[in-house]
Amino acid sequence: MTGSRRSAADSVAVLNTLGGTLEHYTEALRRTLERSGAEVEVSAVFEPSAGGGSAGRWLYRYLVELAKLASGVVRRRYSLVVVTWPVLGFLDLLPLAVLRLLGATPVVVFHDPEPLVRAVGYSSSARRLGRILAKDGEIVVHSAAAYDVLAAQGLGSLVTVLPHPLLPAAEPPAAAAPRTTVRVLGQYKPDRDLELLRAIGARSSDGAPALEIWGRGWPEVEGWAVHDGYVSESRLDELIGTSLAVLIPYRRFYQSGIALRAVESFRPFVGPQESSLADLYDVQSPLLVPIADIEDPEAWMRAVNEACALDAEELRAIASDASARSIAAWTQWRRTRTIDGREDPPIVTPSRKRPSTAA
Secondary structure (H helix, E strand, O other): OOOOOOOHHHEEEEEEOOOOOOHHHHHHHHHHHHHOOOEEEEEEOOOHHHHOOOHHHHHHHHHHHHHHHHHHHHOOOOOEEEEOOOOOHHHHHHHHHHHHHOOOEEEEEOOOOOOOOOOOOOOHHHHHHHHHHOOOOOEEEOOHHHHHHHHHOOOHHHEEEOOOOOOOOOOOOOOOOOOOEEEEEOOOOOOEOHHHHHHHHHOOOOOOOEEEEEEOOOOOOOOOEEEEOOOOHHHHHHHHHOOOEEEOOEOOOOOOHHHHHHHHOOOOEEEEOOOHHHHOOOOOOOOEEOHHHOOOHHHHHHHHHHHHOOOHHHHHHHHHHHHHHHHHHHHHHHHHHHHHHOOOOOOEOOOOOOOOOOO
């Protein structure tokens, strides 16, 4: 190649397969890869809930985009392909194996190795097929807990653990009004801890922060003002930025995009200590609720009070530190995946100062 165009080893194709849901994630990934020194091309297909049409149409558009990527690989336009979500679970490793045969390094990000909602392609037979089709490090996850799940299924050698990408930290906007509300944000899922939220709501009193829940599918929760419905990206940013603190009340999860966006917005979040959230704070942070107190609403409210005591400089430092760690890890990983066409063993980046979650 001539001129200023970079070599294929410096170029990355990112395919966002949930064009609506993962728009923010994909932008953070693009910016992170660019700061690692890569030239990034992003394409997207939209899931039925965002782009209309059927699941079959979504799959068709996905396969069309993969065919375009295959053409780019043949023309040596890029050598690393990152798929942001497996449309068909472990069965996605079949078309990605074709990209590898053409000379690329294909990678798919598994956000939920054991899906929190019903999904195709996660059966034992699909996992066995994945072990046959994939090579070392072709699955990326964003937490040690997610790695443990896949390792227990015999897929550990296929997995690399990398920090969740963040948008670069910027100066926080001045608050238009005092922040007085603690919020839970995001679509309702069965792993949300309703009992805990009801217990927190029951302890709310005059002078305490207002309690709000925003997202699709939520039932009524005593003590909370529930806003059931779709929340746009711009509205979500506004809700996070005007929150006193954001709660992550999951019984089980692998990473939290809402917590990441809180960090990016210089807002504190509160969640369980024994989780990927410890990657964003020190594991001993008083904003993380210890496993022994996870069902105690008083412990959660103590953590909320600690969150409210953080000043702007502390929140800025948390965001800058998390962003720098993410960029450094992705930079190291990308170089090992593309230099001289060599595929080194996967890099597992353990949680910072976090107890092991291995079984």
